Amino acid sequence: MKIAICIKQVPDSWAEKKMAGGVLDRAGVDAVLNDLDEYAVEEALRIVEANSPTKEAGEGSGHTITLISMGPERATEAIRKALSMGADDAILVTDPSLAGSDALATSLVLSEVIKKGNYDLVICGTESTDARMSVIPAMISQRLGWAQLTFAGKVAVNPAANTVEIERVTEFGNQVMSAKFPAVLSVVEKINEPRYPSFKGIMAAKKKPITNMSLADTGVGASDVGAAAAWSNVKDALPRPPRGAGVKLTDEGNGGEKLVEFLVEKRLA
């Protein structure tokens, strides 16, 4: 099998995030591999390990795991992390004209890169911890015309039959869905426990190839990406006003009722 994983470098979840000119200021904060993408990497590794004669990913497994990312050169840090977990190689699309791209442009670029790779499966996290839209897997599936198997809490791959079955986990309950390759998957965070990179993995990752692609290499036109091509426009982004004083409820034997009234008023109940 050829598996691709879409990964993104994001600002550290714990860092204070600021907006600059309608977009997230990415330069001023620590950048890490999107937490939720680690589950995608782990799941790909487990799929390969389960179907490898050596019970390991990498050379000799007969399968490959390629990371695909779009971002600045700095995103190689996040890529190395995923490589150290066990992915084989990576493609990074870097181009100044991509700055400010919306989800539609991002999904277009990723789809064009995926098309070139003859992959059986594309696996994504459910969302990035910065934009939190969770639309990229669905957009990629739509653009490629591949089966959409998203929000998977369980994945079962049958490489001999070229089929994959998932259990989709959503607010409306669980659904079992299945499809033939090629398919686009997204995995929820309860699907597995991502491994920590081993020392051997970290050393090996330094030698694994990262292919750099420009926008022109992907075949996408510069007029289709970047802030100017975005199909939505941020009018303003304002920091939260300082918190006002809270409400004190005095318990005069009816504290519970007062609390419930407060929660209902704030639409929290």
Add this chain to the structure above:
Amino acid sequence: MSEVLFLADHSAGKITKAAGELATYAKSIGDSVAVVFADNAQPIVDQLNAFPVDKVITIAGEFDKYGPAAIADGLAQLLTDRKPAAVLITSTANGKEIAARASVITGSGIITDAVNVDKDLITTQSVFGGSTTVHATVTKGVPIITLRANSIEATGATSSAAVETFAATISEAAKLAPITSSTPVVKGGS
């Protein structure tokens, strides 16, 4: 007045609480038009009439079998046909995927997880754990906006919405991953 469509979610024959909220948003912008994907839509229509709804468009077909990909197909065809002022969808896993695919199909901009949308279709989003408030608009195609549940109090009404049917087809690509079994969510309490 221009039409504002909203996708009326329903599960096991009952509309969700968020459906009434979307009706309320839609009515504050223009004519409130509910879109219902169901083979037996009348019970859904009856429930929607408890909210400000001017019209209901029902779409029948194998949408339960093929899930969000199929619903996105149907919605996209409806958007192309009616060219509404906007379409509102609840910010759920399903809703955001339907929005995402419909956005690609129709070439329309998308805004997700809004906590408000005003009469000029300016959305409010609360991002980075609530530390930043963003106001934004869609600039291309039919604005596709997903709204978080519980961001508005639904207005009650006694509507008698006109019901129309719309015929939509499901593409081969949207049929690639059929749902083979379903388990409804088990909720504790209440």
